[in-house]
Each structure stands twice: as C-alpha cells, then as structure tokens.
Amino acid sequence: MTSLPAAATRKLGLVIDLDTCVGCHACAVACKEWNDGGSFGPLPDKDTHGPEPEGVWFNRVHSYEATGMGSGEWGMATAKSEAKSSCTSPIPDSQFLIPGTIHFPRSCLHCETPACVTVCPTGASYKRAEDGIVLVDEDKCIGCQLCAWACPYGAREFSAQRGVMQKCTLCVDRIYNETLDEADRQPACVLACPTRARHFGDLGDAQSDVSKLVAERGGYALMPEFGYQPVNRYLPPRPRRDASRANSHPQPAAEAIDTTQMSPLLRWVDRVLSR
Amino acid sequence: MRPTFSIIFFTVISGAGYGLWMLVGLAFALAWPGCLLDAEIGPVDAQSSVCGMPSTLAVAWAAGFLLVSAGLLSSLAHLGQPQRAWRALSQWRSSWLSREGVAALLAYVPATGLFLIWLGQQSPGHLVPALLLENETLVRVTGALLAAASIVTVFCTANIYACLKPIRAWNNRLVVPAYLAFAALSGMLLLWALATLPSRDLVPAAQETVWSVLLPSAVIVLAVISAAIKLTYWKQIDQPSGLRTAHVIGLDGLGNVRSFEQPHTQENYLTHEMGFRIARKHSRKLRLICLLAGFATPAILALLALLVPGPGGVAAWIGLLAGMFGIFLERWLFFAEARHAVMLYYGAHGD
Numbered sequence: 001m002t003s004l005p006a007a008a009t010r011k012l013g014l015v016i017d018l019d020t021c022v023g024c025h026a027c028a029v030a031c032k033e034w035n036d037g038g039s040f041g042p043l044p045d046k047d048t049h050g051p052e053p054e055g056v057w058f059n060r061v062h063s064y065e066a067t068g069m070g071s072g073e074w075g076m077a078t079a080k081s082e083a084k085s086s087c088t089s090p091i092p093d094s095q096f097l098i099p100g101t102i103h104f105p106r107s108c109l110h111c112e113t114p115a116c117v118t119v120c121p122t123g124a125s126y127k128r129a130e131d132g133i134v135l136v137d138e139d140k141c142i143g144c145q146l147c148a149w150a151c152p153y154g155a156r157e158f159s160a161q162r163g164v165m166q167k168c169t170l171c172v173d174r175i176y177n178e179t180l181d182e183a184d185r186q187p188a189c190v191l192a193c194p195t196r197a198r199h200f201g202d203l204g205d206a207q208s209d210v211s212k213l214v215a216e217r218g219g220y221a222l223m224p225e226f227g228y229q230p231v232n233r234y235l236p237p238r239p240r241r242d243a244s245r246a247n248s249h250p251q252p253a254a255e256a257i258d259t260t261q262m263s264p265l266l267r268w269v270d271r272v273l274s275r
Numbered sequence: 276m277r278p279t280f281s282i283i284f285f286t287v288i289s290g291a292g293y294g295l296w297m298l299v300g301l302a303f304a305l306a307w308p309g310c311l312l313d314a315e316i317g318p319v320d321a322q323s324s325v326c327g328m329p330s331t332l333a334v335a336w337a338a339g340f341l342l343v344s345a346g347l348l349s350s351l352a353h354l355g356q357p358q359r360a361w362r363a364l365s366q367w368r369s370s371w372l373s374r375e376g377v378a379a380l381l382a383y384v385p386a387t388g389l390f391l392i393w394l395g396q397q398s399p400g401h402l403v404p405a406l407l408l409e410n411e412t413l414v415r416v417t418g419a420l421l422a423a424a425s426i427v428t429v430f431c432t433a434n435i436y437a438c439l440k441p442i443r444a445w446n447n448r449l450v451v452p453a454y455l456a457f458a459a460l461s462g463m464l465l466l467w468a469l470a471t472l473p474s475r476d477l478v479p480a481a482q483e484t485v486w487s488v489l490l491p492s493a494v495i496v497l498a499v500i501s502a503a504i505k506l507t508y509w510k511q512i513d514q515p516s517g518l519r520t521a522h523v524i525g526l527d528g529l530g531n532v533r534s535f536e537q538p539h540t541q542e543n544y545l546t547h548e549m550g551f552r553i554a555r556k557h558s559r560k561l562r563l564i565c566l567l568a569g570f571a572t573p574a575i576l577a578l579l580a581l582l583v584p585g586p587g588g589v590a591a592w593i594g595l596l597a598g599m600f601g602i603f604l605e606r607w608l609f610f611a612e613a614r615h616a617v618m619l620y621y622g623a624h625g626d
C-alpha cells in the first residue's frame with residue numbers, strides 16, 4: 001500500500017556526524033557486504049572486474065571541499081545563512097572555523113512523508129507503520145523507477161541486473177535479528193564506522209540517545225523545503241577550537257637559555273650546536 | 276534527465292492517440308448521431324434515428340486505437356519487470372502512474388462501445404441489437420465517455436511528471452496544460468490528415484466543406500495555444516533556482532562547495548539516469564526547430580489550406596509529419612533539459 005501510514009511514533013533512523021566522518025567508505029562497504037547476503041540482496045554488479053563496473057550501493061560517500069574560503073585548508077570563514085527562510089543553514093551567522101573538507105555519507109533518510117512511496121504504482125514501496133522504515137518489496141516492484149525520480153536525496157538505485165529498485169533497509173534484517181548478539185542489532189554501517197560518526201536509534205523518542213545528540217549538536221534534516229520530512233539527521237562540523245590562532249600559524253617563540261647557569265660541558269655543547 | 280526512447284515514444288504516441296480519441300468521442304457526443312452536420316446522410320436503416328458512422332470517424336477511431344495501444348505497449352519496455360505490469364493498477368489512491376494505468380484501461384470500454392456500434396452498422400440487426408444502435412443518447416454518452424477518459428488519461432500522464440518536486444522543470448504549473456494541448460494538437464493534425472483521405476461514403480459534399488474549414492481552423496488555434504504554453508514554460512524553467520551543493524548537504528554557511536572526490540569512480544544509476552547533459556548545450560537551437568516544425572509549420576499549412584482550397588490533402592499530411600516531429604523534439608527536450616536535484620550532490624551547478 002503506497003498510501004502513507006498515519007504518523008508513526010517510532011522513527012528509527014540514523015544520525016551522521018559530519019564532524020568526525022573521515023570519508024573512509026567503511027560504512028558503504030559494510031553495507032554492500034551485509035545487504036548482498038541479507039534478505040534484501042543480492043546486490044549484483046555488472047562488469048565487476050572490467051573497466052566499467054556498476055551496481056547498486058545503498059550508501060554513497062561524497063567528499064567536498066569548501067572553496068568559498070580560499071585554499072581549502074583549515075581556516076576562518078564567515079558563514080552567511082541563506083536569506084530564504086525554508087532553507088536556513090544550521091550554522092548561524094558568525095565568524096567561526098570551518099574545515100576545508102567535508103565527507104558526506106548519503107543514504108535513505110527514511111522520510112516521514114516521502115513521495116518515493118506515494119508515487120509507486122504497485123505498492124512495492126512502502127513505509128512501515130511500526131517503525132517508519134521505508135522499504136521496497138522486490139516481489140511487487142515492476143522497475144518503473146518513478147520512485148528514484150521522486151527522491152531528491154538519490155537514495156534509490158535501480159538494479160539493471162534484477163530489474164527492481166533497491167534501497168537502504170536500515171538493516172531491518174539485523175536490528176530485529178534475535179540470532180545476533182544484542183550489541184550487533186545495529187545497521188552494518190553504524191557498526192563499521194571507525195570514528196563512530198554514525199548513530200542509530202529512535203528519533204521519535206525525545207529521550208533517546210540519538211535525539212539528545214541531535215539536540216545537543218544542532219542536528220539538521222536535509223533539504224526540508226521538499227516537505228519529505230527526513231528522519232535521519234546530520235550533525236554539522238564543530239567550530240574549530242581557538243579560532244584566532246589556527247589561522248595565523250604562529251611560530252613557536254625561540255626559548256631563551258641562560259648559558260651562565262650551565263655547566264662548562266653543557267656550555268661547550270651549546271656553543272658547538274649554535275654554530 | 277535521460278531521454279529514454281520508450282518513454283518519449285509512449286508519451287507522444289499515446290498522447291496523439293488519446294487526442295484523436297478525444298476528438299472522435301466529441302464528434303460522437305456532439306454532432307454525429309443526430310445527423311446534425313447534415314440531415315441528408317439519413318438514418319442507417321428505416322427504423323433507426325441514428326446516422327451511419329462517417330468513415331473518417333471510423334478510420335480515426337482505428338488510428339487512435341493503434342496509437343494508444345502501441346504507446347501503452349512501448350511503456351512496458353521501460354519496466355524492469357514488465358510481466359508484473361498489472362500490479363501498477365492497484366495504487367490509484369496515491370500514485371498518478373497507477374491512475375494513468377486505470378484511466379488508460381477504462382478508456383478502452385467506451386472505445387469498444389463505439390467499435391460495437393460501428394460493427395452493428397455494418398450488418399444491421401445481426402451483431403448488435405438495433406435497440407442499442409437506435410438509442411441516440413447511448414451513442415452520445417459513449418462518445419462523451421471516450422472523450423473524458425482520453426482527457427483524464429493524458430491528465431494523469433502529465434501529473435506523473437508534474438508531481439515530482441526534485442525535478443524543478445517538471446514540477447511546473449504549465450506541464451499539465453502543455454501535455455493536454457500537445458495531445459489535442461497532435462490528435463487534430465491526425466484527424467485533419469485522415470479527413471483528406473478519399474472516403475468511400477456517407478460524407479456528402481456539404482459535410483466535407485464543414486470538415487475542411489473546421490479542422491484547419493482548429494489546427495491553427497491549437498498550434499498557437501501550444502506554442503504560447505511552451506514559450507512561457509521555457510521562460511520559467513530558464514530562471515536559475517540558485518540551489519547549490521552547499522545547500523543540498525545542509526551547510527549553506529560554507530558558501531562554495533566543490534566535490535573533490537565522487538563516491539564512485541565509474542557511472543552509477545543516478546549519474547547515468549539523472550546526469551544527462553547533452554541537450555542543454557544545444558537547447559536554443561533545438562527549441563527553435565521545435566517551434567518551427569511543431570507549431571509554425573502546421574499552423575501556416577492550415578492557413579494555406581483555408582485560403583487556397585485544393586491541395587488540402589498534401590498540406591494536411593505535411594503538417595502532420597512536421598507537427599509530430601516537433602512534438603517528439605519537444606518531448607525529448609522536456610526530458611533532456613530537466614535537471615534532478617540529486618545531481619547537486621555530484622557537484623552540478625545552478626539547478
């Protein structure tokens with residue numbers, strides 16, 4: 001049924017920290033590995049070892065350089081939020097330090113009111129009432145690809161090999177999987193991240209760890225102007241510590257040594273080394 | 276967006292077919308059954324109050340049937356799992372694609388009705404009970420239903436595109452009027468051309484005059500309306516949206532953001548399907564060709580046909596060819612010029 005369920009109280013989703021993500025693609029690889037063998041797999045590739053490999057990944061990591069500030073090194077920049085109210089920046093108008101590079105993992109945001117679900121003619125795309133996860137039933141999908149057009153976040157990829165649409169399942173076959181250790185009942189990407197930049201939890205519960213993290217760090221939703229109400233949140237890069245110094249790269253001051261206080265041997269060493 | 280041939284073929288060809296069916300339906304609903312155009316045609320047999328069907332309408336019905344069916348079949352070619360296409364009829368509550376499928380199938384019901392009427396007239400009293408054939412209201416209602424179903428189907432097709440917010444060029448108020456206008460124009464061009472075929476029949480001289488004035492005039496009106504819609508549409512989509520990569524990652528404050536490393540070294544589904552670029556380079560020239568071929572040529576030829584009666588047939592057929600070429604080009608541009616928001620993640624500029 002591609003009509004949306006009445007608002008779910010549980011909103012399972014991811015919180016991704018752009019401050020700590022180092023762009024290593026471990027999440028993307030772990031995702032591909034799990035889901036290739038998971039209940040929504042396989043994720044076959046074409047031309048795997050040839051010059052033009054291509055296939056479905058549920059998670060893609062982009063790397064960007066903020067060029068507005070110049071060389072792309074760590075430095076000082078003035079953030080100006082866009083005047084458009086619907087597109088306000090999570091970073092307020094202020095002088096602060098921004099990193100020159102941003103690594104940006106992109107996957108399904110499990111939106112609350114996603115058009116990818118409502119445009120689906122077959123009922124293959126659906127949003128679960130119990131936890132808000134957006135899934136594709138691959139036995140119903142006719143591969144019309146309309147849902148991929150409807151997603152502004154590029155979260156759906158069509159499998160030419162299988163003739164159906166595929167997308168992030170939030171590892172629904174892990175998170176409820178009682179054959180796994182409790183600690184492993186997390187999406188594969190979250191477990192794989194070496195910098196703990198990915199967090200999983202219930203964003204519908206204001207008391208959950210992820211909700212607290214979002215509140216504390218000013219987590220934001222992507223492109224709210226489309227009205228899809230993404231559940232996933234991104235945490236903006238933190239302002240760098242000590243804004244005034246990082247930019248000027250001050251040289252350490254030469255230490256003054258009082259040679260008169262030293263033993264004759266050390267005085268001799270100092271003289272030799274100072275030549 | 277990648278201009279996939281099967282989709283372009285489907286929207287243009289089925290659009291023309293539904294345009295034709297709309298006109299056939301209107302002719303049935305408004306004019307033909309009561310012999311309003313010409314009382315001399317006379318009833319199909321002594322007892323009937325319904326006229327014999329002019330062969331032009333019968334041919335137009337058949338052409339519409341072929342075009343609509345060919346279009347629908349080609350739309351299946353785009354699917355990854357065409358054998359499951361029937362499932363697409365289920366979600367009409369939320370999905371325009373599903374509604375289009377339902378409307379397209381429903382249109383076959385009144386279309387079949389008209390076919391039966393025609394069939395019944397070929398051998399009165401045998402295949403179809405005379406009672407039905409003689410019922411003028413029934414014939415008119417069937418025609419009206421065919422016209423309505425045709426319009427609704429094209430309306431649904433257009434809304435499939437118009438409802439997609441991530442593609443700004445499609446999420447535009449003029450998309451639906453444009454699809455309807457082009458369907459009507461291509462249907463009218465077809466009808467005009469078919470009406471010039473030598474007809475074996477039933478259409479007396481008086482009625483031919485009506486057709487030969489009515490059809491070219493309608494072509495001119497529709498061509499002007501279509502061109503006006505398309506020109507306004509192009510003007511609107513040329514406005515820059517101002518969206519930037521920094522915005523799609525939610526960090527407008529960063530100002531300019533450049534993608535220095537893509538997530539994948541080769542193309543993927545998204546860049547292949549939504550990163551189509553060729554058209555924009557040549558869009559000015561292609562738009563001009565589209566305007567000249569699709570709208571100006573048919574309108575001028577129709578005007579000539581009105582002023583210089585005689586070689587109307589040649590004008591109509593050249594007008595049809597030029598018009599269809601222009602509408603194909605228009606549909607190709609509709610896809611090729613449209614940009615998807617996701618490409619901003621890949622560092623596309625200024626959509």
Ligand code: SF4
Nearest residue numbers: 108109111114116151
């Ligand atoms: S991110 Fe895209 S695919 Fe995922 S729910 Fe939102 S619109 Fe649908």
Ligand code: SF4
Nearest residue numbers: 120141142144145147
């Ligand atoms: S590709 Fe499959 S899931 Fe997507 S809209 Fe079409 S039928 Fe639905």
